[in-house]
Amino acid sequence: MLQEHIRNIAIIAHVDHGKTTLVDQLLKATDAFRANQQVEERVLDSNDQERERGITILAKNISIDYKGVKINVIDTPGHADFGGEVERVLKMADGAVLLVDAAEGPMPQTRFVLTHAIQAGLQIMICINKIDRDGANPEKALNDCLDLMMDLGADDEHLEFSMEHVVYASAVNGYARLDPNDGNDNMYPLLDMIVNDLPAPDADLEGPLAMQVVTVDHSDYVGRIGIGRIYSGTIHDGDRILVVKNDGSRAMSQVKQLFTFDYLGRKECQEVGAGDIAAVVGVDSTDIGDVYTDPENPVELEPIEIDPPTLAIVFEPSTSPLVGRDGDIVGGRQLKERLEQERENNVTMRIEELPDKTGVEVAGRGILHLSVLMEEMRREGFEFQVGRPRVLVKKDENGNKVEPIEQAVVECPGEYAGKVIELFGNVGGTMSQMDTGATQTHLEFKIPTRGIMGLKNRILNVTHGEAVFYHTFLEYGPYAGEIGGRQNGAMISMSTEKAVAYALGTLQERGTLFVGPGTECYEGMLVGERSKPGDMVVNVARTKSLGNQRSSTADIAVQLTPPRTFTLEEAMEYIMDDELVEVTPKNIRMRKRILNETERRKWRVRHGMVDK
Missing domain, CATH: 3.30.70.240 (Alpha-Beta Plaits)
Structure with missing residues (x-):
């Protein structure tokens, strides 16, 4: 039976095509905010890193009310590293709004999110965004979208639906139009199309309970919160339910609190019916893919498979000579506990302690996926070191x-x-x-x-x-065989001292510097890149020898090129197998695994490696 008072829609797009800005405008158009309320831009990107990077990392659920219809909106990440989020949350939707930049058209990650939407059988309406942008070509962008849908195997019925349901928008200016030039200045054409044309959930209110968890939230007060769509029946606060895991194991549990989504927040309620999205508190150690069902008449649902990780990296306690200067959490035990906590909250990562207990291996979907966790930890005050990412073969x-x-x-x-x-x-x-x-x-x-x-x-x-x-x-x-790494050698500090402008002035003629005058350096730290292959040990603290007579001409000031700086992702991609990235709340440094030059040479001899 169709639940005409509900619509479940996902907004899918490539990174930076305007998903979160569009959701802002839908909230404003449906009076989600008080008239005098101060509202930040990209209100759904609530995480600090989401705001700084300008990307959505975590899928978010909100609901808006329009013409008596509750629209559950799912804002999905556009970056493939967070694909685990996209695959799962699309299971909650019946339709999707594909957002495409009018100037750029479909991009690689448009293909990625669209593939999952087509595989999930969603009806897709197309929104050509940024039509006010220089170089915008809405007609070409639309044709490219339809060509891409054909390439990805969309059937005739889905293609026809998408051709007939197109909206042209400028999310940043708050308008959506059925024709790019019709002069409309509000979002109602998009909302009308969602309510009138996207399918309502087909669900059996009278049947046995069946709800599948697709997202797990975590609260320090109540533990894990299972979020998912109810496919049949009704769930009540206080119900005894059967929890069926992905591996087929079963356990009884009780609903302690029940929430539904209400604009930007959650509203506690006594019952949630089929077709709606609910958040359930009370199921200990609930996981993605868990099915909550009626103990008397259990319902079986397809298990959710999460794409396996592709990259792994080892976290170790910092052994830097400067350890403890920036952060206040430096111990191996605290590092292990923090990563074990992450394993509880983040099911898309695989986190395991190494057999020799020297570190913890974290596997994820890409460099960005891993660096988001590291960035979070350094902001919490952790200091640690990581090796080169390893591809999982x-x-x-x-x-x-x-x-x-x-x-x-x-x-x-x-x-x-x-x-x-x-x-x-x-x-x-x-x-x-x-x-x-x-x-x-x-x-x-x-x-x-x-x-x-x-x-x-x-x-x-x-x-x-x-x-x-x-x-x-x-x-x-x-497997593609051996692939060459970094071509150029590194400049490595020979002592633990502050860098001096005079020394850096002579070194910058030999390559690119990573440090400036006054930077704290230590033995074994990477301070620059040579313009030739082969590592070179350098003295960054060398000063000019002064005689006891005055120079006939004043010393010419050293002209230094600004040093090259690295983000976490860039540093992890740059290092070689015998190097590490040291991560602290204030600094990202690169170093050799073995700091002492003599010890490094002995290690190379033992392993049959000869310097170029």
Whole structure:
């Protein structure tokens, strides 16, 4: 039976095409805020990192009320590293709004989120956003969307629905239009189309209870909170329910509190009926995929499978000579406890202690996925060190090694296309498509995840900063063999002292510096990159020898180029196997695993490695 008073919709898009801004405008259009209420932009991106990075990391649920219909809106992440969120939350929706930038058209991660929406059988309406932007071409963007849907296997019925349900919008200016030039200045055309044309949930209110958990929230007061859609029946506060796990195991539990979504918050209620989305408190150690059902008439639902992690990294307690200067949590035990807590709250990561107890291995969907956790921890006051990310290689049914393969897209001026193709060729990439436009060339590659590490900076260097680079996980493919790492050697500090301008002035002629005058350096720390292969130990504290006579001309001041700085992701992609990234609340430093030069040489001799 259709629940006409409810709509469950997901908003899907590539990173930075305006999903969260659009949700802001839907909230304003339905009077979610008081007339005098101060409202921040991108109100759903409540996490500090979401605001700073300008991306959605966690899927969010809100509900709005329009013409007597409750619209449950799911704001999904657009970045493939958070794909685990997208796959699951789409199970709660009956329809989706595909948001596409009118100037850029569909991008690699549009393909990623759209693939999941089509596989889930959702009816998809298209919203061409940013029609006021310079270079906007709404008609081309729409045709590209329909072509992409055909490529991804959408059937005729879904294609026809999408062709007939198109809205043109400028989310930042707060309007949606059925025609780009019709002059409407509000969001009601989009809301009307959602209510009138997207399907209502088909659910049996009288049947046995069946609810599946797709998101797990966590509260320090009540523990885990299972969030999911009710497919049949009604759940009441205080009900005794049967919990069926993904592995088939069963246990009885009791609903202690029940919430439904109400605008930006949750509202406690006594019952929630089929077709709606509920948050349930009381099921200990609830997990994604759990089915809450009637003990007398249990209902079976398809288990939820989460895509496996593709990258792993080892967290270790910091052994830096400067440990404890910036952070106040430096012990191995606290690090392990924090990561075990993360394992409870974050089911998309695999977190296991190493057999020798020297560290904890964390596996995730990509560099960004892992760096979000590290950034969170350093803000909490942790100091730790991590090694180079390791790609998780598997074996197929024939026993052959397979590794994660990514689809990479580069858009750059035509004059640089040859250099970009050469870069990809050096790291195992193969070109799958090339489109030459009037000013820009569009290149697509298939490349092992190992080859992606550190590639972005090299692409920006050879294109003089004019390239746009995106990549997304595609599949597991044949192992590509050895892939070359960093070409240039590192400059390594020989002592624990502050860097001096005079010494840096002579060193910058030999390569690129990572530190400026007055920076605290220590023995074994990476202070720069050579312009040649092979590491070089340098003295960053060398001062000018002064005689007892005055110079006939005044000393010329040392002209220093600003040092190159690294984000967490860039530092992890830059280091080699014998190097570490030291993470503190105030600094990100790169260092050799063995700090002493003599010890490093002995280690290299023992392992049959000879300096170039």
